[in-house]
Amino acid sequence: MTDLSGKHILLGVSGGIAAYKIPNLVRLFKKSGAEVQVVMTQSAAQFVSPLTLATLSGRSALTEIFPDATNTQSAWTTHIHLGEWADCFVLAPATASTIAKLANGYSDDMLSVCFLTMRPNKPKLIFPSMDGEMFDAPAVQRNLKTLEQDGCVIVEPEIGELASGLIGKGRLPEPEKIFERVVEALLPKEKTLAGKQVVVTAGATREKIDSVRFISNYSSGKMGFALAAVAAELGAEVILITGKTHLQTPPNVHRIEVESAEEMFRETQRYFPTLDLFVAAAAVADYRPAEVYAGKLKKSSESLPLHLVKNPDILLEFGKQKKPHQVSIGFALEIQDALENAKAKLVLKNCDIIALNLAQEAGAGFEVDTNRLTLIFRDGTIEQLPLQTKRAAAKMIFKKANFFFQKSSLTSL
Numbered sequence: 001m002t003d004l005s006g007k008h009i010l011l012g013v014s015g016g017i018a019a020y021k022i023p024n025l026v027r028l029f030k031k032s033g034a035e036v037q038v039v040m041t042q043s044a045a046q047f048v049s050p051l052t053l054a055t056l057s058g059r060s061a062l063t064e065i066f067p068d069a070t071n072t073q074s075a076w077t078t079h080i081h082l083g084e085w086a087d088c089f090v091l092a093p094a095t096a097s098t099i100a101k102l103a104n105g106y107s108d109d110m111l112s113v114c115f116l117t118m119r120p121n122k123p124k125l126i127f128p129s130m131d132g133e134m135f136d137a138p139a140v141q142r143n144l145k146t147l148e149q150d151g152c153v154i155v156e157p158e159i160g161e162l163a164s165g166l167i168g169k170g171r172l173p174e175p176e177k178i179f180e181r182v183v184e185a186l187l188p189k190e191k192t193l194a195g196k197q198v199v200v201t202a203g204a205t206r207e208k209i210d211s212v213r214f215i216s217n218y219s220s221g222k223m224g225f226a227l228a229a230v231a232a233e234l235g236a237e238v239i240l241i242t243g244k245t246h247l248q249t250p251p252n253v254h255r256i257e258v259e260s261a262e263e264m265f266r267e268t269q270r271y272f273p274t275l276d277l278f279v280a281a282a283a284v285a286d287y288r289p290a291e292v293y294a295g296k297l298k299k300s301s302e303s304l305p306l307h308l309v310k311n312p313d314i315l316l317e318f319g320k321q322k323k324p325h326q327v328s329i330g331f332a333l334e335i336q337d338a339l340e341n342a343k344a345k346l347v348l349k350n351c352d353i354i355a356l357n358l359a360q361e362a363g364a365g366f367e368v369d370t371n372r373l374t375l376i377f378r379d380g381t382i383e384q385l386p387l388q389t390k391r392a393a394a395k396m397i398f399k400k401a402n403f404f405f406q407k408s409s410l411t412s413l
């Protein structure tokens with residue numbers, strides 16, 4: 001576990017059902033060696049007991065700005081000291097009402113007043129959690145945007161089963177994931193990709209059949225977006241060429257949205273001469289209908305033969321013209337003879353690394369937030385990565401890519 005000894009975390013808890021996850025988050029922080037001060041709203045106390053959080057954190061869970069006058073240990077200026085004390089502010093779960101308060105500078109409870117006293121250069125992470133409709137409401141989105149402009153990091157809620165019984169966006173990530181994001185915010189990031197141009201392809205392409213139908217696949221784009229986000233955090237100039245997806249563009253990433261494989265190829269090709277690192281994470285359709293029917297095909301006959309022709313292979317085309325200093329990473333989604341197929345792709349497409357994904361493995365592949373990858377390197381070395389978040393996997397991939405950059409800078413000396 002990452003060592004956070006000496007770090008001070010101000011943990012705001014607002015009143016949503018997901019507050020039940022917070023005791024475990026506090027335990028993780030404590031185990032890592034961090035000090036945790038919980039500040040909670042009155043309604044949060046309806047969902048999780050202040051006594052539980054106080055016991056686990058080893059500090060009173062604060063709800064009131066004004067102290068108990070009989071307690072000489074407490075002072076009404078506590079919030080000011082906490083703003084100074086904290087290395088990081090975390091709000092989880094962040095409800096619509098607390099988000100609105102923070103976005104508008106309210107200071108009528110301990111949580112909101114502490115938020116205002118946070119020192120400007122300290123990370124502030126907001127984890128919204130609520131019903132999907134509420135999350136999408138214009139007022140909530142507007143407030144989140146305001147907080148983002150004020151320098152907060154907004155961590156998107158996850159899609160899954162909600163307290164209402166509906167399936168949608170709004171779930172608070174599990175404590176381990178929140179912990180990981182806080183670690184990232186607290187520990188200094190090395191800008192290992194500064195000065196590098198990184199091009200990432202992501203998502204599924206759509207191949208038109210007629211004006212209203214297309215062929216596609218299940219790729220969500222999450223792996224590619226995680227790669228783009230991490231590359232930008234590592235200081236790279238990032239161009240993300242993606243098929244249609246609802247995922248939000250990560251900060252400092254230039255997004256180019258495309259539809260078909262041919263379009264993705266055209267856009268990506270423009271960067272072939274200048275890029276330093278190409279990461280092909282898109283699930284590009286291998287074939288497209290030979291002809292696109294103008295208008296809507298009518299169901300007039302019993303069967304409809306579709307004649308498909310091959311699409312350009314973007315990674316392969318890059319491999320043909322790759323310069324010695326350029327690095328390329330491909331993905332291989334396999335079901336059978338996985339390792340042999342992945343190795344063959346590495347050679348065929350002239351890649352430096354192939355990240356092998358097993359399509360049928362639980363917790364890996366399309367639509368989920370986690371992945372278990374096996375990295376295959378040019379020299380035949382194989383490294384099995386653990387099941388981890390796509391962000392964590394992305395970080396490991398860039399660590400390995402960096403090794404290639406170091407090697408090429410040594411050989412050019």
Ligand code: CTP
Nearest residue numbers: 280281282284286312313314315330331332333
């Ligand atoms: N790729 C690409 N352009 C294509 C097809 C694939 O750039 N037209 C890239 C993918 O982004 C991935 C790698 O090539 O990085 C391997 O893709 P995959 O779909 O696993 O394999 P294919 O080469 O398409 O072969 P097959 O479908 O036969 O497994």
